Amino acid sequence: MTTEQSPSDPVAAGPEGDLPVVLEAEGLTKHFPIRRRGRAALTGSRRSIQAVDDVTLVLRRGRVTALVGESGSGKSTVARLLAGLYPRTGGDIRLHGESVNVRRGKAFRAYARRVQMIFQDPFASLNPVHTVRYHLTRALKIHGRAGDDLEKSLRELLTRVQMTPPERYLDKFPHELSGGQRQRVAIARALGADPEALLADEPVSMLDVSIRLGVLNLLRDLKERLHLAILYITHDIASARYFADETMVMYAGRMVEGGDSETVTQRPAHPYTRLLIESAPDPARLLPAEPEGPFHVKVPSSGGEPPSLIDPPSGCRFxxxxxxxxxxxxxxxxxxxxxxxAPGHWAACWLYDGAAG
Ligand SMILES: Nc1ncnc2c1ncn2[C@@H]1O[C@H](COP(=O)(O)OP(=O)(O)OP(=O)(O)O)[C@@H](O)[C@H]1O
Ligand code: SF4
Ligand SMILES: [Mg+2]
Incomplete structure (x- = not known):
């Protein structure tokens, strides 16, 4: 298991900027080629969906980083690239500073153990014909962590995700659990690998609103107790403010704004982030009545549609x-x-050319 640390631990207590980097991506790019038929295939014209373009992000130990954006902006593709589920078109991924260049073999298995993914739909990610015991045992065995006392390890995993007493759940099938419990089992399975980074792709969006908070609080607890680096992908910028230390905003495959969550949600700089906040179900809970600062602009809520990623707009994609x-x-x-x-608050927008000077 990942070691739990006391509050006096120098890593836990140090200044945020000094927290060690676990996983980082630089210039990450993914273009999905489009299969052409007929004349286009004969002429050899090659087009692609430019799903992720030049994405740079850093996940630190004991920090949650939210990746926010509307549907199709490339959030899941970033997570899947980081998890090694897709080959990348360009860019670098580094775990503790070491480039990760393989997607198979022993080195990749070691990487995959340390970087685990949690998916949106826990029902789809668990096999309906197998019990909780089977799923967790398999995870422990695959990662060579079954140990001498398997029963104890299983109980520990369920206790970590607050499913107690564990005996009540071990022999249940996925359909016998609630949505929230299924997602907790999926999280326990990821913890079975003893990861350092969790990539959580909309982990609560398919759950009832009433149980979302419980699962987010569990992830926060794991971050604090196990010092996990967590990437939290969401459409819901309000939950990013509540749950994430840092927030990055993505638009049409590119990062457009980043900084600490309080600053990005309370003083959004990029016009797209403002649009995102103003179109959130209850903007009043996010924005002060009057935006502050010389660069803040009001964006009408009827802001149009995201662009095609096959032929994205030139210049600024927004x-x-x-x-x-x-x-x-x-x-x-x-x-x-x-x-x-605020320190570390940036925007990819010409309005800020020279703003900090
Ligand atoms: N395997 C794939 N093959 C081809 N295109 C893909 C593939 N996966 C994603 N895309 C395209 O890449 C773009 C980004 O998709 P992605 O799923 O990463 O967005 P997202 O931000 O996660 O959206 P959502 O919020 O709906 O989950 C979309 O245009 C999508 O159609
Ligand atoms: S760079 Fe220009 S188009 Fe893009 S968000 Fe800023 S002002 Fe708008
Ligand atoms: Mg997605």
């Missing part, structure tokens, strides 16, 4: 929907600029 677009936005891709209102 420019066709952006109410404050500048002439250069159509041609020049904005790099990350410091917003200047």
């Amino acid at each position: 420019h066709p929907r952006c109410p404050v677009a500048l002439a250069r936005c159509k041609t020049d891709l904005p790099p990350r600029f410091d917003v200047g209102d």
